[in-house]
Amino acid sequence: MFNRDRWREILEVLTKNTWRTIFTAFGVCWGIFILIVLLAAGKGLENGIKKDFGDIATNTMFMWTRATTRAYEGLPQGRRFEFKIDDVQAIRDNVPNLRFISPRNQLGGFGGNNNVVYGIRTGAYNVYGDYPEIINQDPMAVTSGRFLNYNDINEKRKVAIIGLGVRNDLYDKDEDPLGTYIKIQGVNFLVIGTYKKNDSGGGEEGQKEIFVPFTSFSQAFNRGEDVGWMAITANDGSSISVLKDKIVNVMKERHKVHPEDTRAVGYFDLYEQYNRVESLFGALKAVAYIVGIMVLLSGIIGVSNIMLIVVKERTKEIGIRRALGEQPWSIKKQILMESIFLTLISGMVGIIFGSLVIFGINSLLDSVGPVDMFMSPSVSVGVVTGALTILMISGLLAGFIPAQSAIRVRPIEALRTE
Amino acid sequence: MIEIKDLHKSYKMGSNSLHVLKGINFKVEAGELVAIMGSSGSGKSTLLNILGMLDELDEGTYTLDGVPIKNLSETKAAQYRNKFLGFIFQSFNLINYKSAAENVALPLYYQKVPRKERQEKALQYLDKVGLKPWASHHPSELSGGQKQRVAIARAMAAEPKVLLADEPTGALDSKTSYEVMDLIQKINDEGNTILVVTHEEDIAHMCKRIVHLKDGVIVEDKKVEQVRADQYV
Numbered sequence: 001m002f003n004r005d006r007w008r009e010i011l012e013v014l015t016k017n018t019w020r021t022i023f024t025a026f027g028v029c030w031g032i033f034i035l036i037v038l039l040a041a042g043k044g045l046e047n048g049i050k051k052d053f054g055d056i057a058t059n060t061m062f063m064w065t066r067a068t069t070r071a072y073e074g075l076p077q078g079r080r081f082e083f084k085i086d087d088v089q090a091i092r093d094n095v096p097n098l099r100f101i102s103p104r105n106q107l108g109g110f111g112g113n114n115n116v117v118y119g120i121r122t123g124a125y126n127v128y129g130d131y132p133e134i135i136n137q138d139p140m141a142v143t144s145g146r147f148l149n150y151n152d153i154n155e156k157r158k159v160a161i162i163g164l165g166v167r168n169d170l171y172d173k174d175e176d177p178l179g180t181y182i183k184i185q186g187v188n189f190l191v192i193g194t195y196k197k198n199d200s201g202g203g204e205e206g207q208k209e210i211f212v213p214f215t216s217f218s219q220a221f222n223r224g225e226d227v228g229w230m231a232i233t234a235n236d237g238s239s240i241s242v243l244k245d246k247i248v249n250v251m252k253e254r255h256k257v258h259p260e261d262t263r264a265v266g267y268f269d270l271y272e273q274y275n276r277v278e279s280l281f282g283a284l285k286a287v288a289y290i291v292g293i294m295v296l297l298s299g300i301i302g303v304s305n306i307m308l309i310v311v312k313e314r315t316k317e318i319g320i321r322r323a324l325g326e327q328p329w330s331i332k333k334q335i336l337m338e339s340i341f342l343t344l345i346s347g348m349v350g351i352i353f354g355s356l357v358i359f360g361i362n363s364l365l366d367s368v369g370p371v372d373m374f375m376s377p378s379v380s381v382g383v384v385t386g387a388l389t390i391l392m393i394s395g396l397l398a399g400f401i402p403a404q405s406a407i408r409v410r411p412i413e414a415l416r417t418e
Numbered sequence: 419m420i421e422i423k424d425l426h427k428s429y430k431m432g433s434n435s436l437h438v439l440k441g442i443n444f445k446v447e448a449g450e451l452v453a454i455m456g457s458s459g460s461g462k463s464t465l466l467n468i469l470g471m472l473d474e475l476d477e478g479t480y481t482l483d484g485v486p487i488k489n490l491s492e493t494k495a496a497q498y499r500n501k502f503l504g505f506i507f508q509s510f511n512l513i514n515y516k517s518a519a520e521n522v523a524l525p526l527y528y529q530k531v532p533r534k535e536r537q538e539k540a541l542q543y544l545d546k547v548g549l550k551p552w553a554s555h556h557p558s559e560l561s562g563g564q565k566q567r568v569a570i571a572r573a574m575a576a577e578p579k580v581l582l583a584d585e586p587t588g589a590l591d592s593k594t595s596y597e598v599m600d601l602i603q604k605i606n607d608e609g610n611t612i613l614v615v616t617h618e619e620d621i622a623h624m625c626k627r628i629v630h631l632k633d634g635v636i637v638e639d640k641k642v643e644q645v646r647a648d649q650y651v
Contacts, residue, residue, distance in 0.1 A: 004533070005527060005533070012515050013515075016515065316511070317513055317514075319511075320511045320512075320513060321513075321524070321528075322496060322499075323470070323472060323499060323505050323511075324499070324500065324505070324524055324525045324528060324572070324576075325496050325497065325498075325499045325500020325501070325525055325528045325529075325576070326496060326500075326528045327493055327496050327497070327528070328492045328493060328496065329493070330528070407492070410472075411472050412467050412472040412473050415472070415507065415511065
């Protein structure tokens with residue numbers, strides 16, 4: 001492999017007909033360029049879409065109650081029921097591998113009435129009664145003050161964390177909201193923190209939320225033991241899609257819902273949605289690979305063609321070398337290495353050009369600001385390694401037929417051609 | 419050194435076959451310098467190709483230095499060619515993009531001789547044919563006679579048992595031909611076995627034995643008084 005004479009010969013052969021070599025190399029170069037750019041574009045789209053999922057823990061489901069659709073154990077159809085705070089512990093006891101179970105209550109909602117008052121200003125906001133863990137499932141950056149903690153929960157403190165949107169609506173620009181009181185449906189809460197969600201975390205609406213302790217919420221707004229809905233996140237490594245049936249069944253059992261009543265417990269499996277998007281990108285990637293490899297294939301055929309011509313041109317030389325005692329496999333190896341070398345080098349040039357284009361697009365995106373559904377296209381080291389492997393194999397394939405025809409050259413016939 | 423018994427060879431030309439060699443019996447001792455003569459079509463090149471393991475015989479036996487040569491695989495044939503035989507061609511057949519020294523070193527490369535040793539040996543043989551100063555020249559920069567001398571050096575580099583020369587002077591003018599023959603004679607003087615295919619009488623008479631081929635059979639096989647080529651040089 002690392003034979004100086006062999007390499008010298010490869011270089012001599014390839015540089016003998018420089019333009020031909022360059023045009024041949026261009027085919028492979030172009031193919032791998034297309035492959036790299038397509039994959040990077042796919043990745044850019046993927047990054048863009050996934051940004052919309054934001055930092056939300058994707059291995060999460062949301063669960064709420066609805067009216068039953070079947071009579072069961074003497075209870076009528078169409079009965080409404082509520083999750084209770086005890087249900088949280090019941091789920092924890094019965095279903096393993098769950099990371100967070102956050103019971104939540106909510107005030108307001110889409111198009112709700114004004115429900116929050118500060119001084120002479122009012123606004124309509126979503127108000128959540130939450131446990132401190134919610135910040136892991138619905139990530140936000142606390143910009144001032146602090147988030148909820150268990151002392152707030154245990155002592156049922158009437159404290160609130162408000163979003164940046166709320167702060168901008170209700171407060172003057174230079175006013176410090178910390179330590180002030182806002183009135184939520186007539187109940188005063190002390191503002192102890194402000195947060196800002198990532199742009200992607202629900203957009204404008206995401207900044208207009210108020211978080212208060214779950215226990216204080218229940219007491220202040222008369223919810224008793226009721227739980228509006230739950231956000232449940234599974235441990236990394238176990239899928240919430242697998243666990244969700246178990247969780248739903250625990251709920252059905254506790255609330256005397258017919259086991260086959262599929263409507264009574266509503267849920268939304270974020271992971272499943274995420275997976276659907278994920279598989280879409282899998283398909284996109286496959287298309288990129290197929291198109292790229294197809295284009296590459298025409299380049300490879302070009303290489304194969306040229307190698308056949310090279311063998312033809314060198315028939316006499318091969319004959320001489322055979323007469324001097326070169327082994328057939330040595331000739332074969334020579335042709336194969338020339339082919340692989342040519343493919344690899346031109347492929348690397350393609351990869352470099354592809355990377356430059358990606359770099360250019362990235363710096364363009366940086367300078368014009370974020371574009372919808374497209375973000376930092378890139379290829380990973382894995383993809384590049386994969387591309388190189390493809391090149392290696394295709395070089396081998398491209399050289400195979402010419403090499404075979406080279407060793408079929410019988411020295412006597414080769415020497416006869418003048 | 420070479421022993422051929424009842425050698426037959428025919429070529430298929432479409433539907434009819436051409437019987438080229440029709441029972442050749444032929445023996446060459448070590449150190450001989452044999453000219454194989456005959457008009458074109460007499461089968462002399464075919465005979466040389468078979469001797470050179472470039473072609474296979476149909477019938478008969480061929481023994482080279484005690485080794486029977488029959489049904490060799492390409493790998494084996496290449497190995498034997500490298501070890502036993504040195505070729506000198508009418509058209510020199512040097513590799514154009516390699517320098518004289520590299521051309522000479524080629525058979526040694528196939529023997530997997532280390533690079534340094536190869537270069538030394540190549541220079542040594544180039545010196546022997548008087549071309550050491552041209553070692554780094556490419557074939558295109560050499561005259562016909564010089565090319566043939568490089569080819570001779572290359573044929574000798576692997577230290578083969580037999581040198582096979584196919585019309586070695588065919589492409590050269592008579593003065594250069596005699597120079598080349600002088601060189602061949604000198605190599606023969608050192609004890610090397612050489613077979614020369616030629617159709618030129620004067621070249622044939624510079625060998626020690628002349629074998630006449632006609633229509634695929636040996637019609638005459640005689641020892642001759644060798645004419646030294648150096649008297650013409």
